[in-house]
Amino acid sequence: MADINLQEIHDFMISIAKKAGEMITSAVPTTGTAGSKKNSVDLVTETDQAVEKLISTSLRSKYPSFAFMGEETYQPGDRLTASPTFIVDPIDGTTNFVHRYSYVSISLGFSLDLVPTIGVVYNPFTSTLYSAIKGHGAYLNQTTKLPLTPPTNIDGLGACLVAVEWGSDRSGNDFAVKSKTFSRLAATKENGGGMVHGLRSFGSAALNLCAVAEGGLDLYWEAGCWAWDVCAGWVILSEAGGIMVDANPGNWEPRIDERRYFAVRAGEGQKGVVDEFWGLVEGRFEVGV
Numbered sequence: 671m672a673d674i675n676l677q678e679i680h681d682f683m684i685s686i687a688k689k690a691g692e693m694i695t696s697a698v699p700t701t702g703t704a705g706s707k708k709n710s711v712d713l714v715t716e717t718d719q720a721v722e723k724l725i726s727t728s729l730r731s732k733y734p735s736f737a738f739m740g741e742e743t744y745q746p747g748d749r750l751t752a753s754p755t756f757i758v759d760p761i762d763g764t765t766n767f768v769h770r771y772s773y774v775s776i777s778l779g780f781s782l783d784l785v786p787t788i789g790v791v792y793n794p795f796t797s798t799l800y801s802a803i804k805g806h807g808a809y810l811n812q813t814t815k816l817p818l819t820p821p822t823n824i825d826g827l828g829a830c831l832v833a834v835e836w837g838s839d840r841s842g843n844d845f846a847v848k849s850k851t852f853s854r855l856a857a858t859k860e861n862g863g864g865m866v867h868g869l870r871s872f873g874s875a876a877l878n879l880c881a882v883a884e885g886g887l888d889l890y891w892e893a894g895c896w897a898w899d900v901c902a903g904w905v906i907l908s909e910a911g912g913i914m915v916d917a918n919p920g921n922w923e924p925r926i927d928e929r930r931y932f933a934v935r936a937g938e939g940q941k942g943v944v945d946e947f948w949g950l951v952e953g954r955f956e957v958g959v
Contacts, residue, residue: 674754676788676803679733683778683790684801684812686728690721690776691794694761699768713764718742721760725778729756741898750897750927752783757901757926762791763874772796777876779901786926789905791876800880800906808883808909816910817885817936824939827855827864827946830888833878835871837894843956844893850952851891864950875931879903882933883910889947890933893917893955897927904931911936918955919948929958 697717722742730738737755739748750757757779761767767774772795780788789808791800800816802808808816824830834852839845857863870887872878875895881887883906904914904926915922917930924930932947934940 674782676806679780680788680790680801680803682732683729683780683788684792684799686725687776687778687790687792687799688794689728690725690760691792693717693721693724694767694774694776695794699770713768714742715761715764715768717767718761718764721776722758725758725760725776726756729758739898741896744896744898750781750784755781757781757898759876759896759898762876762899763872766873771873773872773874773877775874775876775880777898777902779898779903779905781897781901781926784926786901786904786908789902791880791902791906793877800883800903802906802909804905804909806909808906810884816883816906819885821885821911821935821937824888824935824937824943826939827866827943827950828859829867830943831867831870831886833870833872833881833887833890833892835873835875835878835892835895837892839894843953847951847953847955848893851950854950854952855947864946875899876903879907879933882935883907883912885910885935888935889943890931891917891947892932893930893957895931896929900931901926903933907933913940913944915944917951919951927958930955 719742722740737753740758759777762777763774776792778790787804789802799811855864855866859865878890912935915932916924917932
C-alpha cells in the first residue's frame with residue numbers, strides 16, 4: 671500500500687468532518703422515526719443517519735476502492751478486514767446531542783492491515799479538532815502537538831483521573847463487571863480499592879480518547895463500544911505517546927474490533943498503572959470474546 675497518500679486522505683477527512691459538523695450544529699435533534707436501536711438509551715437520530723450518508727458518499731466518491739464501515743449502516747456479521755477501510759461514527763455522543771450537551775464528536779478513522787492509521791475527531795460545537803497520522807504525531811487544531819504539556823510520571827492509580835462509561839447495556843455479566851469495578855476504583859485503599867482522584871462519564875469514546883491523548887485524563891476504561899468509536903481516537907492516543915491495551919486483564923495487544931479498550935496517557939509508569947488497574951477489575955467482560 672505504498673501508493674496510498676496518507677496526508678491527502680487525512681486532509682480530505684478533515685474537510686469532510688467540518689462539513690458534517692455544519693450539519694450537526696444546524697440540526698434540531700430528534701429521534702423521530704429513527705428512535706432507539708437496542709433499548710431506550712441506545713439512541714439514534716435522523717441526523718446520525720444523514721451525517722453518515724454525507725460522509726460515506728464523499729469518501730466513496732473520492733476513494734471508491736476503499737472499504738467503509740459506519741455505525742449507522744453496520745449489519746450484524748460485518749467484519750473489519752485488512753483492506754484500507756474508513757471506520758466512521760457520524761455522531762459519537764448521540765445521547766449528549768439529543769440533550770444538547772456539547773460533548774459530541776464526529777469520529778473518522780482509517781485502518782490499514784487492521785491497524786488504526788489515520789484519525790480525525792472533531793467537536794463541531796467547540797470547533798475542536800484532533801487529528802493524527804501514524805508515525806507523524808498527533809495535533810490539536812492541526813497546529814499544537816499532543817500531549818499539550820510534557821507528560822509527567824504516572825504515580826500509581828491513586829493519582830489518576832479516570833474516564834469510564836456505563837454504556838447502553840444495563841444488565842448481565844458486563845454491566846456487573848463495570849458496576850463492581852467502578853466501586854473498587856473509587857473505594858479507599860484500606861477497603862481494597864484504588865482511591866482514584868475521580869471517575870468521569872462524559873458520553874463520547876472518541877473525545878475521551880483525545881482527552882487522554884492531550885493529558886487531561888489519565889485513563890479511559892471501556893467495554894461494549896465499537897471500532898468506529900475508537901479507531902480515530904486510537905491513532906491520536908498512540909501518536910501522543912499513550913497506549914491502548916485490553917479492558918480485560920492480561921492482553922497487551924487488543925484488536926481494533928475487539929470491543930474492549932483501556933487507554934493510558936503518555937508518561938513513565940504506564941505498565942505499572944495498567945497492572946494495578948487490572949488487579950481491581952471484578953470479573954471479565956464477555957463482549958468481544
